[in-house]
Amino acid sequence: MEDAKGVDTPTRKPLDRHLLWSLLSEKSDFWTEVDVVGVTGSTNADLAESARHGAEEGRVLLAEKQLSGRGRLDRRWESPERASLMMSFLLRPTAPRERWGTLGFATAVALEEALLAVCGVRAKLKWPNDVLIAGKKVCGILAQAEGSAVVVGVGLNVSLTEEELPVPEATSLLLAGATTLDREEIAAAFLGHFAAVYRTWEDQGPASAIERWERNSDTLGRQVAVSFPNGRNLTGRAVGIDADGRLRVDPGDGPVEAVAAGDVVHLRPRA
The missing domain is CATH 3.30.930.10 (Bira Bifunctional Protein; Domain 2)
Known part of the structure; x- marks a missing residue:
């Protein structure tokens, strides 16, 4: 068919x-x-x-x-x-x-x-x-x-x-x-x-x-936008995964954050 x-x-x-x-x-x-x-x-x-x-x-x-x-x-x-x-x-x-x-x-x-x-x-x-x-x-x-x-x-x-x-x-x-x-x-x-x-x-x-x-990640190295369950938003570069599976995001203007839960959008191709 x-x-x-x-x-x-x-x-x-x-x-x-x-x-x-x-x-x-x-x-x-x-x-x-x-x-x-x-x-x-x-x-x-x-x-x-x-x-x-x-x-x-x-x-x-x-x-x-x-x-x-x-x-x-x-x-x-x-x-x-x-x-x-x-x-x-x-x-x-x-x-x-x-x-x-x-x-x-x-x-x-x-x-x-x-x-x-x-x-x-x-x-x-x-x-x-x-x-x-x-x-x-x-x-x-x-x-x-x-x-x-x-x-x-x-x-x-x-x-x-x-x-x-x-x-x-x-x-x-x-x-x-x-x-x-x-x-x-x-x-x-x-x-x-x-x-x-x-x-x-x-x-x-x-x-x-x-x-x-x-x-085999398509996330690491990209600019990402993270929407948290509480309504907070974070934008930065995804730089790694920690031992607990949290996504490490570098916002560029502050400390790297470890994200445990959130909705992630890829903003542009990997660096």
């Missing part, structure tokens, strides 16, 4: 849970359960409920469509059915709780590496939780604590056409010219990469994940 702009739209097959589990089992022994549902409110909310009832680490939930998907700052996130990878997974870190905030970096690093290995596309990482291709958002990540667990949600645009994109600043693997749009293959590769990154994160701390994130 071809859309109005001449981009071929692939047949959107339903996810095959058995195939995904088979592919994933070849790559990692970390994962304990994979479920696929047709429609749900939110995979993050579903796994958070499972966590409250004692579900073990390594559980993965994917949905063909979400009705109440949310990103950072409670932003709504939607996608046509079967056009994206909408998944969440459950972790029970043994690392100190103050380190949990860096799990988003581990997730982004794993996805960036998987997209290059499997899809042949080079992605860049935007603080704190976005994955970009050619400056446009292809994936958002949301990690939330639930008691002694962390639920990590990933929303990756796979086969969306230009007309289906939620905002002009978004893109998809289809539009980026990915060599494959096979969702089982992409999901298995990503989860396999994440398991390896997570084990290093648990055993050695977040330094490796942060260093790999910095190496």
